[in-house]
Amino acid sequence: MSNFxxxxxxxxxxxISEIERIESNINSRKFNFPNEIRKALEYFLxxxxxxxxxxxxxxxxxxxxxxxxxxxxxxxxKVSELNNSVKPYSHxxxxxxKVSFELKKDMLNRMFDIISEYKETHVxxxxxxxxxxxxxxxxxxxxxxxxxxxxxxxxEIADFECFELFCAKYLMxxxxxxxxxxxxxxxxxxxxxxxxxDEETQTIKIGHCKYKKxxxxxDVQDSFDKIITTIDSFYKxxxxxxxxxxxxxxANWNNYIEENLNVELVLYTSADxxxxxxxxxxxxEKKLNKIIGNEHHIIIKVIDEKEIExxxxxxxxxxxxKNVFLELCNEDSLISIDTKDFGKVTLAVIKGESxxxxxxxxxxxxxxxxxxxxxxxxxxxxxxxxxxxxxxSPEKFLILNNGLTIIGQxxxxxxxxxxxxxxxxxNGAQTTSLIGEIEENKSLNDVNVFVKIIDNSNVKLVDAxxxxxxxxKPIKPVDLIANNDGVRRFAKHLENxxxxxxLIYKRSDRLKKDIKIKNKKAIQTEELMKMxxxxxxxQPGTARSGFKKIIEIKANADFVFQRMNIAKDDGYNFFLNxxxxxxxxxxxxxxxxxxxxxxxxxxxxDNNEFEFVKNGKHAIFAIIGATIYYLTLKxxxxxNDIEIYRHYETKxxxxxxxxxxxxxxELVKELFDEIAEEAARIIELSNKPSSxxxxxxxxxxxxxxxxxxxxxxxxxKTRIEELVEILxxxxxxxxxxxx
Numbered sequence: 001m002s003n004f005x006x007x008x009x010x011x012x013x014x015x016i017s018e019i020e021r022i023e024s025n026i027n028s029r030k031f032n033f034p035n036e037i038r039k040a041l042e043y044f045l046x047x048x049x050x051x052x053x054x055x056x057x058x059x060x061x062x063x064x065x066x067x068x069x070x071x072x073x074x075x076x077x078k079v080s081e082l083n084n085s086v087k088p089y090s091h092x093x094x095x096x097x098k099v100s101f102e103l104k105k106d107m108l109n110r111m112f113d114i115i116s117e118y119k120e121t122h123v124x125x126x127x128x129x130x131x132x133x134x135x136x137x138x139x140x141x142x143x144x145x146x147x148x149x150x151x152x153x154x155x156e157i158a159d160f161e162c163f164e165l166f167c168a169k170y171l172m173x174x175x176x177x178x179x180x181x182x183x184x185x186x187x188x189x190x191x192x193x194x195x196x197x198d199e200e201t202q203t204i205k206i207g208h209c210k211y212k213k214x215x216x217x218x219d220v221q222d223s224f225d226k227i228i229t230t231i232d233s234f235y236k237x238x239x240x241x242x243x244x245x246x247x248x249x250x251a252n253w254n255n256y257i258e259e260n261l262n263v264e265l266v267l268y269t270s271a272d273x274x275x276x277x278x279x280x281x282x283x284x285e286k287k288l289n290k291i292i293g294n295e296h297h298i299i300i301k302v303i304d305e306k307e308i309e310x311x312x313x314x315x316x317x318x319x320x321x322k323n324v325f326l327e328l329c330n331e332d333s334l335i336s337i338d339t340k341d342f343g344k345v346t347l348a349v350i351k352g353e354s355x356x357x358x359x360x361x362x363x364x365x366x367x368x369x370x371x372x373x374x375x376x377x378x379x380x381x382x383x384x385x386x387x388x389x390x391x392x393s394p395e396k397f398l399i400l401n402n403g404l405t406i407i408g409q410x411x412x413x414x415x416x417x418x419x420x421x422x423x424x425x426x427n428g429a430q431t432t433s434l435i436g437e438i439e440e441n442k443s444l445n446d447v448n449v450f451v452k453i454i455d456n457s458n459v460k461l462v463d464a465x466x467x468x469x470x471x472x473k474p475i476k477p478v479d480l481i482a483n484n485d486g487v488r489r490f491a492k493h494l495e496n497x498x499x500x501x502x503l504i505y506k507r508s509d510r511l512k513k514d515i516k517i518k519n520k521k522a523i524q525t526e527e528l529m530k531m532x533x534x535x536x537x538x539q540p541g542t543a544r545s546g547f548k549k550i551i552e553i554k555a556n557a558d559f560v561f562q563r564m565n566i567a568k569d570d571g572y573n574f575f576l577n578x579x580x581x582x583x584x585x586x587x588x589x590x591x592x593x594x595x596x597x598x599x600x601x602x603x604x605x606d607n608n609e610f611e612f613v614k615n616g617k618h619a620i621f622a623i624i625g626a627t628i629y630y631l632t633l634k635x636x637x638x639x640n641d642i643e644i645y646r647h648y649e650t651k652x653x654x655x656x657x658x659x660x661x662x663x664x665x666e667l668v669k670e671l672f673d674e675i676a677e678e679a680a681r682i683i684e685l686s687n688k689p690s691s692x693x694x695x696x697x698x699x700x701x702x703x704x705x706x707x708x709x710x711x712x713x714x715x716x717k718t719r720i721e722e723l724v725e726i727l728x729x730x731x732x733x734x735x736x737x738x739x
Contacts, residue, residue: 011060027373072365075114082110158213160186167209167268168194171311185516188243190233191226203262215271217280220302223267224284225250232291237611254615257292258545264299273304295548297383320407320424321362327354330446334413343456347413348418349398352390352435352447356669358423359436369429386434393467394446403450404428411455418453481551482506486561487525493567501579503528523579527549530618531578532560535625536654538646538704540618540699563654570732572658581624584668589613608680613672616679616694619703623675626708628657632730653732664727671723675707678720681707 026454048483051481129354168183170195172721184192188469194207208223230246231253233239239250249256284297292298303311327336327350334348362368373569390399405428410421425432431449438444481487482505491503502520515522526547533550542550565571613620629645661667682703683693693699717722 019326026548057703066092078110078114082107082114085110086163110487111329159644160209163211163268163270164209165205170197171268171308172205172207172266174564180205184243188241188246190230190239190242190246191223192249193245195245197256197260200261202260203264204256204260205264205266207266207268209270210267210269212269212271213445214627215269215273217275217277220267220273220277221280221284224265224281224300228266228284228288228291231288235291251614257296258547260296262297262299263288263292265301267302268308269302269304271305272309273302277302286463320409320422321358322422323420324358324361324423325354325419326358326451327351328413328416328418333418334418343454344411346418346453346455348451348453350418350451352394352397352444352449354417355404355432355449356436356438356440356444359432359505360440365582368425368432369425383430383434386431387438390435390438390447392444395446398448398450401431401449402428403452404431406451406453408453408455411453480524481554481557484557484561486558490561490564490566493572497566497572498575500571501575521579523582529557529560530563531582531621532564534618534621535578535581535628536563537621538626538629538649538651538700539640539697540622540700541695543618545695563650570653570655577656577658581621581668584665585617585620588669588672589617608684609673609676612680612683612694613676616676619679619694619700620672620675622700623679623703623707624671626704627712627724628728628731629730630712631706632726632733642708651734653734655732657728657731659727659729661727667723667727671720671727674720674723678707679703 007513036550111387164183164186183194185191189209193205193209194205196205197203198205206227208227209224210219211220230239230242234250234253237250239246242250264285281300281302284300286298288298289296326348329349329351333350334346336344340345360369385403389400405426406423408420408423409427412419435444435447435449484505487505491505494501494503500521501523502518503525504515504522505525529550530543530547533547534540563571564575566575592610626642626645629648629652633645633648644717658664686693686699688699688700707720709721
């Protein structure tokens with residue numbers, strides 16, 4: 001068992017000594033269980049108990065407790081119940097080592113239930129003094145509970161494991177460990193100890209824990225280099241020597257990186273990083289940018305012993321900042337309304353310079369946003385646009401920015417200033433942070449900010465205001481086309497067709513619930529557009545990696561949904577055929593995953609095929625689309641060339657392309673398999689990893705040239721060509737004189 005040296009900074013030293021003493025007693029089989037319960041309660045509640053956990057009824061301390069009503073009836077009853085459980089084992093002569101672990105655990109659970117209720121009913125006591133031993137103890141109590149249980153089971157826990165769990169729980173807030181929120185451990189982890197997908201901020205968070213007394217610049221370099229090398233291996237499909245968690249992350253990395261805007265790497269260390277490393281982190285960010293692309297916002301930072309203390313203290317700090325002021329744009333730039341029941345509401349325009357001053361002066365900036373349920377969500381493109389306005393068009397900021405919502409207490413107007421006895425921001429963390437982080441030598445004199453100020457100290461009302469101000473979800477690219485007329489018409493036509501499918505054109509729980517009630521198959525707008533770009537436009541690389549740029553241009557969505565005109569039978573039949581191919585692919589992939597899971601990486605060839613299918617949905621759609629072009633255009637003696645196919649995209653009528661065949665399900669799966677085998681062979685010869693290979697349209701052209709030109713141009717008919725002719729038929733031509 002470790003000495004938990006790191007935790008001595010956050011725990012009462014006497015308690016640590018008590019844990020070590022218990023450890024020693026367990027090892028020597030002298031564990032006096034009721035006595036340990038009593039000592040633990042005394043430590044946590046700071047009350048004196050007798051040998052059977054009854055609060056001592058004599059002396060000034062108990063009188064003080066009664067006078068102050070520090071223990072409510074609920075807690076007293078629980079202590080009494082615990083007392084009754086302990087009594088049978090409190091008499092001399094008993095062999096305490098024979099008390100079952102289950103009984104010990106039950107008593108400890110009761111004890112910590114008492115502690116938990118006490119903590120909740122006396123939470124203000126923990127907040128009265130921000131920086132004291134009590135607060136430092138507070139954060140480790142839950143972990144101390146686990147330490148007790150581990151001691152009882154006589155488990156061995158190393159110091160670095162304690163630190164890792166500490167970072168997971170209190171610094172990264174990984175309370176629930178699931179498939180996308182996990183503690184990795186230290187064996188074959190590629191430098192990744194902690195991993196989380198933060199959906200709210202669309203951030204991939206990766207943590208490396210270094211439990212050391214001292215740390216230097218080389219340690220920082222080495223820690224981040226390991227993580228970056230591992231991330232690079234995800235793109236090269238060379239992560240199979242890592243543990244199962246890392247393999248799982250690697251297998252899903254492409255999906256993670258496509259769905260999230262930010263990547264954050266953090267080195268957590270118990271040492272004091274008292275050296276300059278800013279330039280090193282900037283170089284590491286550039287190195288990672290080359291791997292994952294410049295469209296992502298990368299954050300690399302070190303959280304050392306001092307920063308950890310600040311974070312822990314900040315977690316316990318009361319929200320808000322005290323005795324601050326905001327400067328009005330001018331004397332007339334405000335209006336106040338007294339709502340009687342809910343306090344005074346003021347609408348005002350303030351100077352950005354005064355907001356920056358408040359931000360810069362707060363050592364613990366989290367206090368400003370403690371009541372902001374969303375916090376500051378970084379979006380590279382949006383942040384750059386806001387910064388550009390602040391620096392180059394400051395006079396436009398007022399009309400382009402939504403402003404802030406502020407809760408204040410005792411707000412008064414005085415000579416062009418609004419003064420606050422207490423202030424916290426419940427909406428506008430992004431605006432405040434970006435203004436606050438503008439360098440002080442850059443003037444903000446022309447920056448004005450709209451604010452709504454609510455003068456109210458009612459905690460429940462404050463929380464309700466915060467939740468209402470932040471109930472919007474982060475904007476994703478697909479949200480930009482939610483109100484597109486073509487998209488909505490498509491969804492309406494689909495509904496009128498009494499189809500088995502429904503288009504999810506916006507993020508709406510009500511829409512999803514309605515689709516579920518009607519027992520329909522949901523298809524996302526984004527996914528349908530990707531299918532079109534792959535199958536029809538022959539641009540699977542763009543569909544896979546460049547979709548954010550596509551969707552930002554309104555005309556692209558207009559074009560796609562006008563081409564798939566499902567109001568007409570031809571367009572609707574094309575859509576149904578596309579959905580059939582999609583469903584069959586998902587079944588094929590699922591079957592392949594199960595097979596691969598059962599047999600493992602036995603044959604390299606099979607592994608290459610699996611990797612292609614796993615990463616290559618859009619490429620497979622494009623290849624099948626190309627075979628339809630081939631069937632359609634070969635009668636016109638048009639050459640098999642991808643640029644020619646793309647040229648004829650709008651000259652073809654999107655219509656049904658699947659023949660009726662009772663065995664088509666199995667034949668389509670066989671076609672997928674044949675395409676995967678051929679594609680895996682081509683990719684292997686290119687010496688490029690499949691995940692990277694499939695990201696660009698130029699690489700897809702290599703597949704096109706090999707499969708469409710060579711396979712369909714062979715003297716002897718190939719199995720792919722046979723399957724295509726059995727399964728598919730040409731599209732209709734808009735112009736029968738097409739040449």
